[in-house]
Amino acid sequence: MVTALGPYGSNVFSLISTWQREESQSQDTHSVVLQRMQPEKKESSERDCHLDTCRIPEVPRLVYPKAQLLKPTRVDVLVMTPWFAPIIWDGTFDSAILDAQFRNITVGLTVFAIKKYVVFLKLFLETAEKHFMVGHKVNYYVFTDQPANVPQIPLQEGRQVVVLEVRNYKRWQDISMHRMEMISNFSQQRFLREVHYLVCLDVDMKFSDHVGVEILAPLFGTLHPGFYRGDRQSFTYERRPLSQAYIPRDEGDFYYAGGFFGGSVPEVYRLTMACHQVMMADQANGIEAVWHDESHLNRYLLYHKPSKVLSPEYLWDEHMLQRPPLLRKLRYVAVPKNHAEIRNR
Amino acid sequence: MKLQYKGEKPFQPVTPSQYPQPKLLEQKPTELLTLTPWLAPIVSEGTFDPELLHRIYQPLNLTVGVTVFAVGKYTQFVQHFLESAEQFFMQGFRVHYYVFTNDPTAIPRVRLGSGRLASIIPIQGHSRWEEISTRRMETISQHIAERAHREIDYLFCLDVDMVFRNPWGPETLGDLVAAIHPGYFAVPRQQFPYERRPLSTAFVAGGEGDFYYGGAVFGGRVARVYDFTRGCHMGILADKANGIMAAWQEESHLNRRFISHKPSKVLSPEYLWDDRKPQPPSLKLIRFSTLDKDTDWLRS
Numbered sequence: 001m002v003t004a005l006g007p008y009g010s011n012v013f014s015l016i017s018t019w020q021r022e023e024s025q026s027q028d029t030h031s032v033v034l035q036r037m038q039p040e041k042k043e044s045s046e047r048d049c050h051l052d053t054c055r056i057p058e059v060p061r062l063v064y065p066k067a068q069l070l071k072p073t074r075v076d077v078l079v080m081t082p083w084f085a086p087i088i089w090d091g092t093f094d095s096a097i098l099d100a101q102f103r104n105i106t107v108g109l110t111v112f113a114i115k116k117y118v119v120f121l122k123l124f125l126e127t128a129e130k131h132f133m134v135g136h137k138v139n140y141y142v143f144t145d146q147p148a149n150v151p152q153i154p155l156q157e158g159r160q161v162v163v164l165e166v167r168n169y170k171r172w173q174d175i176s177m178h179r180m181e182m183i184s185n186f187s188q189q190r191f192l193r194e195v196h197y198l199v200c201l202d203v204d205m206k207f208s209d210h211v212g213v214e215i216l217a218p219l220f221g222t223l224h225p226g227f228y229r230g231d232r233q234s235f236t237y238e239r240r241p242l243s244q245a246y247i248p249r250d251e252g253d254f255y256y257a258g259g260f261f262g263g264s265v266p267e268v269y270r271l272t273m274a275c276h277q278v279m280m281a282d283q284a285n286g287i288e289a290v291w292h293d294e295s296h297l298n299r300y301l302l303y304h305k306p307s308k309v310l311s312p313e314y315l316w317d318e319h320m321l322q323r324p325p326l327l328r329k330l331r332y333v334a335v336p337k338n339h340a341e342i343r344n345r
Numbered sequence: 346m347k348l349q350y351k352g353e354k355p356f357q358p359v360t361p362s363q364y365p366q367p368k369l370l371e372q373k374p375t376e377l378l379t380l381t382p383w384l385a386p387i388v389s390e391g392t393f394d395p396e397l398l399h400r401i402y403q404p405l406n407l408t409v410g411v412t413v414f415a416v417g418k419y420t421q422f423v424q425h426f427l428e429s430a431e432q433f434f435m436q437g438f439r440v441h442y443y444v445f446t447n448d449p450t451a452i453p454r455v456r457l458g459s460g461r462l463a464s465i466i467p468i469q470g471h472s473r474w475e476e477i478s479t480r481r482m483e484t485i486s487q488h489i490a491e492r493a494h495r496e497i498d499y500l501f502c503l504d505v506d507m508v509f510r511n512p513w514g515p516e517t518l519g520d521l522v523a524a525i526h527p528g529y530f531a532v533p534r535q536q537f538p539y540e541r542r543p544l545s546t547a548f549v550a551g552g553e554g555d556f557y558y559g560g561a562v563f564g565g566r567v568a569r570v571y572d573f574t575r576g577c578h579m580g581i582l583a584d585k586a587n588g589i590m591a592a593w594q595e596e597s598h599l600n601r602r603f604i605s606h607k608p609s610k611v612l613s614p615e616y617l618w619d620d621r622k623p624q625p626p627s628l629k630l631i632r633f634s635t636l637d638k639d640t641d642w643l644r645s
Contacts, residue, residue: 056521056569056606063552064382069530069613070627072378078369080379082394083401084386084516084610087369094382097607101383214384223369232366253367305401308384326370 059100076326081253081309085217089311090328093214099135102213106137108195108265110183111203113142114168114175116342118149120203120335125153125161131207131331139195143182172343176258177279177293184272191265198268201332202259204342209313209331217308219263219271221301225312225321227255238295243287244278245295247302256301258294260315260332263307271300364397376627381555381611387525389613390629393516399437402515408439409518410497410567412485413505415444416470416477420451422506422636427455427463433509433632441497445484478594479581486574494567501564502574503633511615511632519610521569523603524562524617532557540597545589546580547597549604558603559617560596562633565609576602 073079073091080086086093109132113121125140132138137158142150145168155161166182169175183200191198197216227235232252238245262268275296282289289295313327317334377389386392411430415423423444434440442463446452447470457463468484471477485502493500499518529537537557539549564570577598584591591597618624618634 056572056609058605059607060605061550061553066534067378067382067555069378069387069525069556070376072376073380076370078367080386080392081367082364082392082397084388084393084398086380086384086386088384092380092382093384097383101607228369254369 055101057101057103059097062096062100064094064096077311081305083305085305085307085309087223087309087311088214088314089326090313095210095212095214098213102136102216105196105213105216106139106194107133107213107216108139108141108191108198110141110143110179110186110198110200112175112179112182113144113146113150113203114166115145117203118144118146119342120205120337121149122151122153123206123335124203125151127207129153129156129159131209132211133213134210136213141186141191143179173288173292178276180272180279180293180296181276184269184276187265187269187272192269195265197262198265199262200260200268200272204335204337205259205315205332206335207331208333209329211314211331215262215308215310215314217263217306219267219301219304219306220261220308220310221254221256221297221306222260222310222315223312224255224257225316228312230255235298236291237298238289238291240287242285243289243295244281245289245299247299252298252302253305254301254309256294256298256306256309257315258291258297260310261297261301271297271304274300364394377613381607383607385519385607385609385611387611387613388516389615395512395514395516398515402518403437405498406439407498407518408441408496409435410441410443410493410500412443412445412488412500412502414468414477414481414484415446415452415505416468417447417474419505420446420448424453424455425508425636426503426505427457429509431455431458431461433511434513436512436514438515443488443493445481445488475590475594479585479590482574482578482581482595482598486571486578489567489571489574494571497567499564500567500570501562502570504561506636507561507633508636509633511630513616513632517564517610517612517616519565519608521565521573521606521608522563522610522612523556523558523599523608524612525614526557526559527614527617527619527622529557530614537600538593539600540591540593542589544587545591545597546583547591547601549601553604554600555604555607556611558596558600558608558611560593560599562612562617563599573602573606576606 074089077089078087079089079092109128111124121142128140140159140161141164142161143164143166144150145166147163147165150161150163164186169178179200183198187198199215233249235252235255237247237252237255239249240246261271263271275293278296279293313329313331315332316323316327316330318330319334319336323330377387379387379389379392381387411434413423413426427442430442440461443466444452444463445466445468447468449465449467452465455463466488471480489500534554535551537554539554540547542548563573565573577595580598580601581595613628615628615630615632618631620634620636624631
């Protein structure tokens with residue numbers, strides 16, 4: 001049974017844990033015992049909240065070094081936005097604690113392998129098996145127009161590939177943009193029931209280092225590797241006011257990458273639904289945003305601040321950019337491709 | 346009968362605004378840690394943009410509750426506490442103070458701003474101050490169950506013998522919020538005054554612990570504060586049955602629980618200071634601090 005998701009922006013989720021009041025036998029005549037009803041549905045046990053995670057998970061006794069208030073872990077980079085979203089860099093988090101806090105969750109990964117892009121799946125999935133959410137339950141949702149060409153690769157326990165057959169489009173820009181529509185459709189139809197979090201990734205990439213539960217939050221975006229140093233005026237936001245993706249020159253926090261975003265299923269549903277709707281509005285107005293779905297993603301994340309931001313460790317291109325010392329790890333990197341060859345065939 | 350918490354609000358879009366772009370490549374060393382290893386923000390001056398936060402939180406029409414206990418001679422602190430709160434605490438928000446006391450007649454009438462209320466709730470006094478101190482968790486959890494869950498979204502549980510000196514705003518809101526004790530923030534965990542006797546449910550072993558949190562400030566979403574205070578109360582009851590009282594009473598139990606249920610936000614000692622200590626340069630702004638007082642006399 002799927003919770004009905006109402007129009008974008010409205011309050012749609014009913015209370016998760018309802019409380020029943022029972023009289024109890026106890027010394028104090030005024031005390032009552034409150035019985036917590038077990039949440040029945042997966043979507044209700046990981047309810048999204050606008051600003052807080054709403055989970056205070058219990059962790060067992062763990063051994064780990066103590067943090068020191070007077071010794072920041074990174075002094076070369078910003079590790080928290082002005083609205084308190086952590087910016088995830090190596091050294092800022094302890095996986096032992098986080099894995100304990102995020103045990104018993106299932107992560108959905110969406111990836112699109114349409115037309116020639118199926119060729120990227122093998123390396124993508126093989127490296128994901130080594131580095132992505134290791135130790136946690138993962139559903140790989142592979143959207144493809146050629147189910148027969150999805151490679152069979154050995155998977156660790158608790159992980160499965162779900163092949164979702166979808167249509168293709170003639171133009172690569174349309175393939176890219178319609179990912180939003182497809183993710184929003186499937187979020188409502190099945191992801192809500194099957195996973196707690198969604199991670200929406202580009203396929204022409206590979207994992208080269210740990211990508212774990214430190215990224216999970218109600219809503220997260222990733223810093224685009226080409227713009228993390230830049231001023232907002234230089235960000236390649238859509239600058240034509242006619243487009244729904246328009247951002248004026250004096251606004252903007254970061255330039256987020258279209259190839260790595262995610263969050264709780266309800267928040268990803270809201271984001272993808274909103275982006276799809278405004279892209280349709282643009283189409284009706286005869287305009288296409290300069291960077292397609294990425295432009296719309298950037299507008300959405302400007303006005304709906306993410307609860308976590310991933311550093312460029314989480315999306316890098318070694319062939320285009322020289323690796324600076326502040327990047328201690330490269331976790332998810334571009335696989336070289338011949339753009340002309342691979343697109344629009 | 347179902348307890349319905351105040352309605353949940355969806356993710357609200359932030360209206361466009363002019364504010365400086367966040368500087369990703371910080372060259373100056375920041376003095377305080379701003380994130381715990383489990384990625385909870387540590388709130389201090391300079392880590393947040395008050396205007397931006399205000400615009401994120403304002404449209405949500407939140408009500409923030411505060412519990413204070415003014416029992417016996419502690420009623421004398423209420424006036425100063427409330428007057429300073431009126432000046433600095435959650436300006437622009439709806440606020441509901443819950444003042445628990447064994448002597449309602451001793452609670453002064455303090456003038457409150459618009460959208461701000463105070464309720465005086467009679468509780469039993471006790472002859473021993475330790476009794477008073479160990480009943481607060483129980484009282485708070487019952488109070489949430491009986492009425493506060495309907496009236497407020499967030500709740501802070503504060504000591505009354507304190508005063509606000511600078512703004513305390515929505516930067517402090519979170520699912521479950523703890524404050525770092527001013528006496529132990531520069532000290533290794535082995536020296537934290539945890540309860541060290543294994544018989545107590547508040548026992549913390551030598552190699553455990555993140556920060557030593559102060560019992561004078563904690564809070565969060567009202568449902569999470571309910572879970573937290575109930576959990577502490579259960580531990581206190583178990584200890585009572587075993588004839589043991591933890592070294593720092595409720596603060597010991599609070600610290601035990603914050604290890605296994607890590608706070609989602611941590612307040613720096615700006616939010617819980619001891620005026621008897623000299624203010625270190627790393628603390629830019631003291632917002633809430635103790636009143637110097639003669640503790641022996643108060644507890645007699």
